[in-house]
Amino acid sequence: MMMGGLGQVVRANEFNFSVTPILPENQIGKSGYFNLKMAPGQSQELTLTLTNSTERTVVVEEMIASATTNINGVIEYSPNDIKHDKTLKYNITDYAKIPAEITLAPNSSQQVKVEVTMPNESVSGVIAGGITFKEKDSDTASSKSKGISIQNKYAYVVGLLMQQDTTPVAPDLKLTSVLPGQVNYRNVINANLQNPNSGYLNQMYVKATVKGLSNTKLSYTVDKEMMQMAPNTNFDYPISIGEGNRIAAGKYRLTMTVYGQKSDTGQYTCQDAQGKTQKFEYQWQFTQDFTISGETARKLNAKDVTIKPEPWYQNWTIWVGALLLLLALFFIFFILWKRRRDDGENNGDKNVTKTVN
Structure with a gap:
């Protein structure tokens, strides 16, 4: 199993505290996060050491969240607004508890306890999530330019994985919908991909093309590699139509091939954008037709910040x-x-x- 989204590159002054997980005896492998093998119904107490090396009191907020996958194909282990997938049977927030916050005196250390419990039934695969530590009301970097205040906030995240069996569960992939939408007020075609299984999908390589059926001159292609999906999650894979381009009403067809898990012995072969041959263990192929209505196209084009307003004589x-x-x-x-x-x-x-x- 490969776990992503936990490494953080930070400068020394970005955090006023540090977090060190104390790994228990039932830890699987050597890592900087919790990866626990537990029996059905088993409960245990995890320990993390928080250290405040500053000369002032620091209040740290503590939260637990289930793993999700964002639109960039990056796994997030901290709380966010991403909706849980309908295939998520075991939300880790129901099986792990932590105090809401802790106060660290200047130049001191304290231990934080996390109570975790494995569901009292047979569970295959991984229950994935993370423990987030964030300084309360922490504006650790602030600068002002022309009356605008820029503030950066940082969080320390420790992964929390629970499983009953170390045998990996193979991921799966479904294309659940294809719809027009926007990312940062720019028009895209969103292909929603779902991993309904309780195993990680690593090293994803997506090759997607949208072609117009009503207007055969329209064609949009996006390839992206080295993505990852958490167990039992979904995300919208955005296919850009190009800045400044109006999205047109009509019928379209999406064709998509997704590869997963690079391996020298993989049975699926493809060439990347640089012409290099790569081998993968998994491959999924999708084709789906969809329609964009005139009303939807008008609304999206009106909100796209890269599209120039039509001259009055071209405005129907x-x-x-x-x-x-x-x-x-x-x-x-x-x-x-x-x-x-x-x-x-x-x-x-x-x-x-x-x-x-």
């Missing part, structure tokens, strides 16, 4: 509005003309009657 809404206005004026003119004509005919009939008498 202006022309439609003008046409409706002309039709309304024509209708009003017709009603007034008809009424005037009818009044004229009625007056003529009255004059004829008077002459006869």
Whole structure:
């Protein structure tokens, strides 16, 4: 098993405290995070040492979160807004408890206890998550430029994995949906990928192409490698249509090949963008047609910050509005003309009657 997303490159002054996990006897392998082999229903107490080497009191907030995968194909072990996948049966927050915060006196160390419990049933694969430590209201770096304050906040994350059997569970991959969307106010096509199994999907290499079926001139391709998915997670793989390009309504087709786990003995071979041949243990292929409605395209294009507004004479809404206005004026003119004509005919009939008498 390979675990990603825990290494942090930090300068000495970024943290006012340090965290050292004390690995227990049931630790699997040698690592800087907890990787526990536990029996069904087993409970145990984990220990971490927090050290404050500064001359002031430091309050540290402590949180536990289930592992998720973000849009960059990077695993996150700290709390975030990513929704849990529907295949996540065992959320680690239900099986691990930690105090909400701890106060560290100047130049002191304290031990923090984490209570973990394995579900009281047979569990295959990995229950994955992390323990996050963050200085309360910590603005460890602040600078001001032209009246703008820039603040950086840092968190220390220790991985927490629990499993009953060290036999790896093979990952799987599903394409659950293909929808237009935005990343940082830029238009993309989101292909949602799901790993429904309780094993890590490592060294992902995705080759994806979206082609227009209504407009065959449209084609968008994105290749990306060295991604990773946590067990029982999903993420939107964004396919950019290029900055400044309007997303067009119509029918499209996505074709995608995903490789996983590099291996010299892998049965699946592909060439990367540099023409180098790579071998992988896993391969998935997907094809899916989808449609973008005119209303969806208009809304996304209006929000894309890289798209220049259309000149007024190219804005179809202006022309439609003008046409409706002309039709309304024509209708009003017709009603007034008809009424005037009818009044004229009625007056003529009255004059004829008077002459006869």
